[in-house]
Amino acid sequence: MKNLSRLLFVALLALSFTTANAQDANNPWAVSLGVNAVDVYPVGEDLPQGDYFDEFFNANDHWNFLPFVSRLAVSRYLSDGFTFTAAGSLNRIDKFGENRNPLTGEETVNRVDDLTYYAVDGAVSYSFQNLLNSNVFDPYLGVGGGYTWVDNIGAGTLNGTLGLRFWVSEKVAIDLQSAYKHSFEDYLPKHFQHSAGVTFKFGGKDTDGDGIYDQDDACPEVAGLEAFNGCPDTDGDGIQDSKDDCPNTPGLAEFNGCPDTDGDGVMDKDDKCPTVTGLKSLMGCPDADGDGVADGDDKCPNEAGPAANNGCPWPDSDGDGILDKDDECPNEAGTAANNGCPEIVTQEVQDQLNEYARTILFDTAKATIKPESAQTLNDIIKILNEYPSAKFQVEGHTDSRGSDSYNMGLSDRRAASVKDYLTANGVDPFRLNSRGFGEERPIASNNTAAGRAQNRRVEINLVKE
Structure with missing residues (x-):
């Protein structure tokens, strides 16, 4: 538990340092939690170790791991596919390669007393996700260094990493990684450290300070509202400015944000009578007698008549339904088919x-x-x-x-x-x-x-x- 406390202290220190620069980041941060396994066997040494990558996947005989969360990492995206990651890990080593019986050639696991293991590492990695044009598979390579302690004796290491993330959602991934750690001191063995965990992305840049990260902000340079993906609504009418034909005057959605003062269904800018309820067909002006002639142009506003007669009715002297102007027999009832004159079958x-x-x-x-x-x-x-x-x-x-x-x-x-x-x-x-x-x-x-x-x-x- 003493070593675990040290690990958490180092990790929190790294997190606080990197978070201090979060407002300058241009892309999300990420935190990874998981387990790690240490393997000192396949690193090109003499017994009890073996050749490089020899029995690389022999987890049963060579991997040392703890059955709880033993690795914490914090990452910040840099640019162009590059990411910096700081990680802390904790483990115990009780498998240290293999012993071989010189007479029988039989190999057995080389057991050691439980040795405490903890490390702090930093690496710059490059993601191939964009090259693959995939939203799920995210392979990466990295290089970096760190400091590792085994049984309270530490040394610096040069690290190379190979990893693969599976993004199960936009913000969450399963992260699998193998790292080769090359020690600069003879008393610290070269070794592999494998890890598996869950990565969570968060954070980002908010240029306009509206509380919406640029990557999710449709208007990243202008402060706006979350309801409009960061775009503004200057007049507060519930219609974002880019879709508002009258962005500085509150209006209605049906008129793309423009007002209709008299509520007649004709927006003010097209309404010839904007303060009096009227008809759409007459550009918002009223027609009291319903003859299709606006009251302002109607000489008989309370008596229906045609526009050709300025809104006044044409006379029909003989009452045959044919106006005098069209009736060839205006004083004698007739039929429309006979131009107002009576039809006589002789x-x-x-x-x-x-x-x-x-x-x-x-x-x-x-x-x-x-x-x-x-x-x-x-x-x-x-x-x-x-x-x-x-x-x-x-x-x-x-x-x-x-x-x-x-x-x-x-x-x-x-x-x-x-x-x-x-x-x-x-x-x-x-x-x-x-x-x-x-x-x-x-x-x-x-x-x-x-x-x-x-x-x-x-x-x-x-x-x-």
Whole structure:
């Protein structure tokens, strides 16, 4: 325990010395805790030692170690992959090489009384992690020196180290290391010291003094807030300056930090009426009558009207829904399709429609329209589309031959067939209906062939509302 106290004293002294310069460090510090093993066998000496690296991994016969934390190291990153490390370690030596029976050649572990071992070492190492482009594997080589005491007799050593760290997280690594220590005095044997431990990184530089290390600070030259990774929020509106379009005036996140004084959803810099609640479509200005003309430009602000008339309504003298300015018959109600004038289907037009309709031909006893009636139907469509507001009824008629029910069904189907043709070729279906009358409405005698031919017909008649 006496030696352990010495070790801890030396380690704490080294830690206090290095920490004093922590504010000048440009990268994190690291502390390592672990165990160490001392092996005096494979160092190129005569018995009881052996050749270099002979039985290097024979831990059972040659390694001396203590079953508790026996090594403490503090490291500071220098630059360009170089790190300085100061370490203190404690051990006991009871295995000192091998004895060989000259008669049998049998080798046995050379036992010695428990010798206390403690050392203080410093080394500069180079990491190959960046060369490997790895976030996990961190091999390194080092060179340095130190002072080692065995049974209270000490000597300086020249050390070479080979190590490998496995970074299990950004701040924590498992560290495995072997060091060769070459003594400058005959009374201290050359030896290997192996170690295994856990390394913790900490510390760093804070140029702007905002409490966030430069390596984690998105704005290392300007004091900022932890919530914004070290970047500032000058106006305190919760939006960092780099994302704030108005960094010196508190504003809203939805407007990238710019204000909206009247709360109408239009930020002040784009609002023509920034102190009065208005509409986005009118750049923040109000529209009391909802006609799309801002009150400031509306000559009739309480009566809806078009912008072309300065917000005042156009007159409609005949009340047909067509403004006088667009109405060719402003004093007579009409339809939009007829430019405000009334649509009149004259008797002449009605007669023309039925003249065409009565020539529509069907297959015998069927509702199928014969192809030669196509031109007639197209002429009918042309007339109907000249009166887009008028409604018509397609009527089917038969002669008296056949039963009443048969004739009624046939006439109904033929009327529907004509209606379907017309609506499929451009006539608004809401303007047409169809109905069959069978033999109820003859226009000639059914006693002659000529009369019956006239009675088998289709008519298209205006529906008067």
